[in-house]
Amino acid sequence: MSTDSQFAIGVDLGGTNMRIAAVESTGKQLELITTSTEVKRGRDYVVGDMCDAIRALRKKFEGKYRFAGTGIGVPGIIDMETGTVHKSPNLPDWTHYPVREEIQRRLESQVILENDANVAALGEKWMGAARDVDSMCMFTLGTGVGSGLVLGGKIWHGMMGMAGECGHITVFPDGVPCGCGNRGCVEQYASATAVKRMAIEAIATGRAPELARAMSENPEFSSKVVFQYATQGDAAAKKIFDVVGRALGVALADMINALNLPMYVIGGGVASGWEAFAPAMFDELHKRSYVYAATAPDDRLPTRKHTLITRALLGSDAGLIGAARLALA
Amino acid sequence: MSTDSQFAIGVDLGGTNMRIAAVESTGKQLELITTSTEVKRGRDYVVGDMCDAIRALRKKFEGKYRFAGTGIGVPGIIDMETGTVHKSPNLPDWTHYPVREEIQRRLESQVILENDANVAALGEKWMGAARDVDSMCMFTLGTGVGSGLVLGGKIWHGMMGMAGECGHITVFPDGVPCGCGNRGCVEQYASATAVKRMAIEAIATGRAPELARAMSENPEFSSKVVFQYATQGDAAAKKIFDVVGRALGVALADMINALNLPMYVIGGGVASGWEAFAPAMFDELHKRSYVYAATAPDDRLPTRKHTLITRALLGSDAGLIGAARLALA
Numbered sequence: 001m002s003t004d005s006q007f008a009i010g011v012d013l014g015g016t017n018m019r020i021a022a023v024e025s026t027g028k029q030l031e032l033i034t035t036s037t038e039v040k041r042g043r044d045y046v047v048g049d050m051c052d053a054i055r056a057l058r059k060k061f062e063g064k065y066r067f068a069g070t071g072i073g074v075p076g077i078i079d080m081e082t083g084t085v086h087k088s089p090n091l092p093d094w095t096h097y098p099v100r101e102e103i104q105r106r107l108e109s110q111v112i113l114e115n116d117a118n119v120a121a122l123g124e125k126w127m128g129a130a131r132d133v134d135s136m137c138m139f140t141l142g143t144g145v146g147s148g149l150v151l152g153g154k155i156w157h158g159m160m161g162m163a164g165e166c167g168h169i170t171v172f173p174d175g176v177p178c179g180c181g182n183r184g185c186v187e188q189y190a191s192a193t194a195v196k197r198m199a200i201e202a203i204a205t206g207r208a209p210e211l212a213r214a215m216s217e218n219p220e221f222s223s224k225v226v227f228q229y230a231t232q233g234d235a236a237a238k239k240i241f242d243v244v245g246r247a248l249g250v251a252l253a254d255m256i257n258a259l260n261l262p263m264y265v266i267g268g269g270v271a272s273g274w275e276a277f278a279p280a281m282f283d284e285l286h287k288r289s290y291v292y293a294a295t296a297p298d299d300r301l302p303t304r305k306h307t308l309i310t311r312a313l314l315g316s317d318a319g320l321i322g323a324a325r326l327a328l329a
Numbered sequence: 330m331s332t333d334s335q336f337a338i339g340v341d342l343g344g345t346n347m348r349i350a351a352v353e354s355t356g357k358q359l360e361l362i363t364t365s366t367e368v369k370r371g372r373d374y375v376v377g378d379m380c381d382a383i384r385a386l387r388k389k390f391e392g393k394y395r396f397a398g399t400g401i402g403v404p405g406i407i408d409m410e411t412g413t414v415h416k417s418p419n420l421p422d423w424t425h426y427p428v429r430e431e432i433q434r435r436l437e438s439q440v441i442l443e444n445d446a447n448v449a450a451l452g453e454k455w456m457g458a459a460r461d462v463d464s465m466c467m468f469t470l471g472t473g474v475g476s477g478l479v480l481g482g483k484i485w486h487g488m489m490g491m492a493g494e495c496g497h498i499t500v501f502p503d504g505v506p507c508g509c510g511n512r513g514c515v516e517q518y519a520s521a522t523a524v525k526r527m528a529i530e531a532i533a534t535g536r537a538p539e540l541a542r543a544m545s546e547n548p549e550f551s552s553k554v555v556f557q558y559a560t561q562g563d564a565a566a567k568k569i570f571d572v573v574g575r576a577l578g579v580a581l582a583d584m585i586n587a588l589n590l591p592m593y594v595i596g597g598g599v600a601s602g603w604e605a606f607a608p609a610m611f612d613e614l615h616k617r618s619y620v621y622a623a624t625a626p627d628d629r630l631p632t633r634k635h636t637l638i639t640r641a642l643l644g645s646d647a648g649l650i651g652a653a654r655l656a657l658a
Contacts, residue, residue: 086623135488149587151480158589159464159634162620165586170579170617173501182582182617250499253511254583257494258478260487288499288511291491294415305488 007065009054010324011072012116012316015039015090018046019316020053022061023324025068027127029317030061043093051106058109069110071326072103073119073319080161083113089179112326116319118155118164120267120312121148123322128313129265136263137255138312139166139248141270145187149259167191171250189247190277192269195223198240208236227273241276248277249284256289256307267312274311285309336394338383339653340401341445341645344368344419347375348645349382351390352653354397356456358646359390372422380435387438398439400655401432402448402648409490412442441655445648447484447493449596449641450477452651457642458594465592466584467641468495468577470599474516478588496520500579518576519606521598524552527569537565556602570605577606578613585618585636596641603640614638 006025011018018037022030033053038045050072058067076088076095083100085091104111114122121138130136134153140146145167149156156163167187168180175184176194188194202208203215210229215221229237252264266274285292295307314321335354340347347366351359362382367374379401387396405417405424412429414420433440443451450459450467459465463482469475474496478485485492496516497509504513505523517523531537532544539558544550558566581593595603614621624636643650 147587151485156480156588159591159636160589160624162623163587163589165589165620168586168617168619169583170500171502173579180619181622182619250502254498255587257497258476258492258584258587259485260489260492260494262488286510288497290497290509290511291494293510294491295489307488 005065006068006328007061008068008324008327009057009070010119010320010322010327011050011054011070012119012319012323013037013046013050013072013074013091014116015075018050018053019320020050020057021317021320021324022057023321023328024065025328027321029321031057032320033057039091043091043097043099046091047099047103047106051103054107067109069112069327070103070107071112071114071119071323073114073116073323074099075116078113078115078161080113080157083111085113110327114155114323114326115146115148115161115164117146117167118148118157119322119326120146120318121150121164121265121322122155122325123314123318123320124265124267124312125150125153125322126325127321128318129310130263133262135259135261136265137166137259137261138265138267139186139190139251140312141190141192141266141268143191143193145185145191146268166251166255169251169254171247186247186251190244190251190270192223195226195240195244195270195273196221198243199223199226199237202236202240208234210234211236223270223273227270227276230273230276238276241273242280244270244273245277245280245282246284249281250288252281252309253285253288253292256285256292260291261307262305263308263310265310265312267315267318271311281309334394335397335657336390337397337653337656338386338399339448339649339651339656340379340383340399341448341648341652342366342375342379342401342403342420343445344404347379347382348649349379349386350646350649350653351386352650352657353394354657356650358650360386361649362386368420372420372426372428375420376428376432376435380432383436396438398441398656399432399436400441400443400448400652402443402445402652403428404445407442407444407490409442409486412440414442439656443484443652443655444475444477444490444493446475446496447477447486448651448655449475449647450479450493450594450651451484451654452643452647452649453594453596453641454479454482454651455654456650457647458639459592462591464588464590465594466493466495466588466590467594467596468519468580469641470519470521470595470597472520472522474514474520475597495580495584498580498583500576515576515580519573519580519599521552524555524569524573524599524602525550527572528552528555528566531565531569537563539563540565552599552602556605559602559605567605570602571609573599573602574606574609574611575613578610579617581610581638582614582617582621585614585621589620590636591634592637592639594639594641596644596647600640610638
């Protein structure tokens with residue numbers, strides 16, 4: 001092992017779980033610590049837990065590799081200049097708290113904070129689906145729809161770290177109200193929450209008997225169950241994933257027309273429903289984006305550069321890997 | 330005058346007129362030649378005319394300033410690598426023709442081709458409304474809706490020069506069919522063509538008596554006439570500009586959420602209808618983009634950075650100035 005080899009620590013701070021990994025500069029994950037995020041005990045407790053894990057990993061690998069620093073993916077809008085959290089629904093007491101400064105003080109080493117969807121995008125760019133392209137956009141279909149943009153190899157923050165909020169692109173202007181204040185955001189049609197809501201709506205109309213039975217039998221009724229029914233051919237479930245695909249298609253078409261990137265990556269839990277939503281998504285893309293139509297991989301001109309829409313490869317590790325990458329850059 | 334001072338030639342190649350200017354490295358326009366674009370006589374004739382004007386300006390100013398090169402704004406999709414035009418409705422015989430090479434051969438000097446909406450954006454960035462920001466997006470509301478993105482001081486081309494097609498952002502997914510293949514593009518609601526079409530539609534319903542009279546009396550009935558009626562309080566005309574504002578609001582909200590840029594500039598002929606469409610546009614922005622709502626200039630927190638939506642300053646010179654800038658970079 002070369003003594004020049006570096007490692008960094010990446011943190012994926014979720015509202016339920018916190019995962020802390022030591023990652024080598026090659027992208028190899030050396031060790032992972034998973035612990036629950038004790039949000040109810042307050043931010044000091046959570047930061048304490050996180051710092052303990054970071055210290056333990058640092059101590060373990062510092063003899064073998066040079067320590068480069070720590071990157072932390074946080075679910076919320078980060079003010080990059082001040083290292084504070086603007087808004088974080090899952091970590092309510094983190095708002096306007098000098099997170100970065102506090103963690104740096106405790107660790108006595110450099111810390112970089114970043115929005116969780118942005119680090120997931122950076123992770124997929126570095127070691128995942130987008131490792132061969134320089135610029136990409138990632139949509140993470142989870143409880144909400146997060147998104148991150150990597151332009152020319154770097155996370156695009158915009159003026160104050162609020163860029164990449166593609167989950168709030170308007171797809172149906174008179175559509176479902178969104179927590180952000182808008183109506184018809186892609187998040188309201190392509191998140192796990194949206195899939196479940198659409199299933200409940202379908203059940204309420206009486207036109208989804210199979211889903212109704214599934215919901216009454218299964219207290220854990222979720223977007224995954226709806227996907228299972230869709231793959232088994234249930235018409236109501238298929239219709240829901242058709243909406244997921246159409247909404248994603250409209251939002252992706254907008255981004256393709258605006259940015260002409262070589263790759264758009266779809267990750268998060270709902271991405272496992274790819275087979276169910278992809279046909280409608282690609283149908284919309286062909287109709288709605290002439291930039292896509294001119295560059296789609298099924299184009300017969302082999303010399304052309306292509307616009308690729310693809311599934312994420314790193315699963316829930318994307319954020320960890322991307323967070324570590326921040327410190328290795 | 331310093332001998333180090335440079336000048337470049339900027340060309341705005343329109344389907345009707347061609348304008349060629351010598352521009353100093355300070356941005357000062359030294360001289361302008363305007364001539365008609367004789368599209369019917371074919372590309373060789375048009376290129377010949379253009380080269381004559383470029384040579385004349387070069388000869389005139391080369392004694393005083395160092396010549397930096399020529400930038401040309403072309404209405405169409407440019408392949409930046411090969412210097413060819415992919416698609417140009419106004420210059421049909423320019424497609425797949427080695428424009429750049431041919432002009433360079435004739436002029437024996439460096440030529441940079443660029444999409445016309447992109448050079449307009451660069452012009453406004455350099456010398457116009459966006460001169461104090463590093464990144465911006467411009468919408469040019471003309472016959473169509475062109476758009477250009479400047480990120481970190483440079484035109485963002487994307488993978489192959491097709492970026493910045495924000496005129497084809499979907500604002501009403503089941504809306505008016507667009508020439509691009511999509512439905513409900515912002516171009517179908519915010520271009521001069523769209524304003525005229527909406528006026529004709531309103532007249533056809535019988536609910537726009539004033540506009541009907543204006544159209545029958547005025548063979549030059551255009552978006553400008555509709556705007557004049559809107560400013561005079563005509564309800565039907567006001568309603569049309571309300572749609573312009575709503576459509577722009579949806580498209581801008583998408584771009585603000587995605588990119589968090591400090592400035593979005595609205596130019597082109599329809600931008601003169603600002604007073605008529607701006608209220609609806611800002612209303613949509615506040616509702617549809619929480620990034621905008623958090624950064625709008627009417628925010629009470631004076632220390633915050635703001636998202637500015639503003640009118641273009643250079644009028645029809647933006648393209649010329651931006652084209653010259655290409656060669657001065």
